[in-house]
Amino acid sequence: MKIPFSPPYIDQDIINEVNDSLLSGWITTGPKVAALEEGLQHYCKAKRVNCVNSWTSGAILMLRWLGVKAGDEVIVPSYTYCATAMAVMDAGAKPIMVDIKSDLTIDVDKIEEAITTKTKAIIPVDLGGVPCDYERIIKLVCSDKIKERFNPTSDNQKKLGRIMIISDSAHSLGATLKNKTIAELVDVSILSLHAVKNLTSAEGGAICLNMPKPFDNEELYKEIRILSLNGQTKDAFTKTQAGAWRYDIVAHGMKFNMPDINAALALAQLRKYEYLLSERKRVYQRYSNLLKEYHWAILPQQDTEELTTSYHLYPLRINPITEEQRDKLIQYLANLDIATNVHYIPMPMLTLFKNMGYKIEDYPIAYDTYTREISLPIYPQLTNNEIDYIVKNLIEGYYSITL
Numbered sequence: 293m294k295i296p297f298s299p300p301y302i303d304q305d306i307i308n309e310v311n312d313s314l315l316s317g318w319i320t321t322g323p324k325v326a327a328l329e330e331g332l333q334h335y336c337k338a339k340r341v342n343c344v345n346s347w348t349s350g351a352i353l354m355l356r357w358l359g360v361k362a363g364d365e366v367i368v369p370s371y372t373y374c375a376t377a378m379a380v381m382d383a384g385a386k387p388i389m390v391d392i393k394s395d396l397t398i399d400v401d402k403i404e405e406a407i408t409t410k411t412k413a414i415i416p417v418d419l420g421g422v423p424c425d426y427e428r429i430i431k432l433v434c435s436d437k438i439k440e441r442f443n444p445t446s447d448n449q450k451k452l453g454r455i456m457i458i459s460d461s462a463h464s465l466g467a468t469l470k471n472k473t474i475a476e477l478v479d480v481s482i483l484s485l486h487a488v489k490n491l492t493s494a495e496g497g498a499i500c501l502n503m504p505k506p507f508d509n510e511e512l513y514k515e516i517r518i519l520s521l522n523g524q525t526k527d528a529f530t531k532t533q534a535g536a537w538r539y540d541i542v543a544h545g546m547k548f549n550m551p552d553i554n555a556a557l558a559l560a561q562l563r564k565y566e567y568l569l570s571e572r573k574r575v576y577q578r579y580s581n582l583l584k585e586y587h588w589a590i591l592p593q594q595d596t597e598e599l600t601t602s603y604h605l606y607p608l609r610i611n612p613i614t615e616e617q618r619d620k621l622i623q624y625l626a627n628l629d630i631a632t633n634v635h636y637i638p639m640p641m642l643t644l645f646k647n648m649g650y651k652i653e654d655y656p657i658a659y660d661t662y663t664r665e666i667s668l669p670i671y672p673q674l675t676n677n678e679i680d681y682i683v684k685n686l687i688e689g690y691y692s693i694t695l
């Protein structure tokens with residue numbers, strides 16, 4: 293039985309929607325993007341949504357909009373994909389990495405310790421789809437003590453009057469905290485629609501806006517749209533309508549727009565997202581039920597009364613196990629054609645960040661998690677039979693490697 297790690301979900305309905313775009317005479321940003329933005333806005337309960345061509349572009353754009361620059365600091369978890377920190381570096385600012393908690397989300401106590409007068413934003417990551425402790429993070433940035441330390445250096449920073457919370461929601465479409473979506477909780481949350489994500493446009497991202505007053509999210513939507521199109525006042529679709537050729541360039545923008553072909557894919561998936569999510573939940577719960585009796589299997593965060601995950605990853609941890617044994621287990625499963633993964637190698641262990649002076653010794657929970665983590669395949673198409681096969685071999689592999 294060959295089990296891939298994370299194949300995209302493609303059915304006839306999705307193919308039809310992409311074909312519709314291909315045959316429509318318009319393939320880049322146009323009606324499909326507008327429909328996807330509207331659909332996501334409704335699903336996420338955001339005030340407005342701008343689609344872009346990746347999470348990374350969305351984060352770069354929002355940090356630039358906030359006026360983050362050299363000399364500034366942005367707090368990120370050490371345990372995430374490198375893009376979270378790279379977007380900060382792209383702005384010329386310094387990513388301040390902090391450790392995580394056992395649920396793999398950022399440790400809010402560590403955020404508090406890391407805040408300085410240079411801090412302009414925090415990018416918490418809903419790792420695997422588990423919402424961060426946003427209540428505490430919001431309370432923290434809105435507290436008088438932290439607000440007093442805030443030193444705004446751009447118009448948008450002055451208007452906000454506090455550290456901005458930009459959620460890295462690359463994994464968490466559909467997750468909830470006290471019945472609220474992440475987009476409802478924070479200033480801005482950014483989704484990734486990359487090929488392995490719960491909802492995909494092959495490559496893509498979505499900026500979910502929820503800026504507090506006095507910001508006008510409708511105006512902000514228009515501003516971001518222009519910034520994502522080289523600062524151009526009209527997108528190509530509008531410009532090609534007969535007689536509508538004239539445009540202006542009003543800002544130093546970027547070329548981050550999402551093409552309609554990509555939006556079509558995600559649009560068709562979004563229509564059945566509740567089903568896709570429930571199938572992920574089935575896989576997640578079946579793993580948990582099969583593994584819960586094994587003392588060595590540390591299950592990932594389960595749903596509670598307050599919180600639901602989006603079941604993006606199944607980050608199992610194994611205890612006791614060494615990093616070498618974990619690697620052997622991955623190879624044991626790979627020899628049986630079962631693809632697993634590790635989420636993540638903490639950023640301070642990667643060459644780029646090591647060369648910048650980050651040290652893994654400063655992030656003990658991230659390191660400990662990494663050495664014992666193995667992500668099991670999770671996607672709607674995975675059958676119960678396949679799940680049972682994966683778990684059976686995982687158990688056999690564990691005992692053959694550790695005994």
Ligand SMILES: Cc1ncc(COP(=O)(O)O)c(C=O)c1O
Nearest residue numbers: 346347348373375462484485486
């Ligand atoms: C946590 C996290 N943040 C950011 C990204 C970057 O997303 P994108 O590839 O859409 O730029 C990813 C993608 O893997 C991710 O997993």
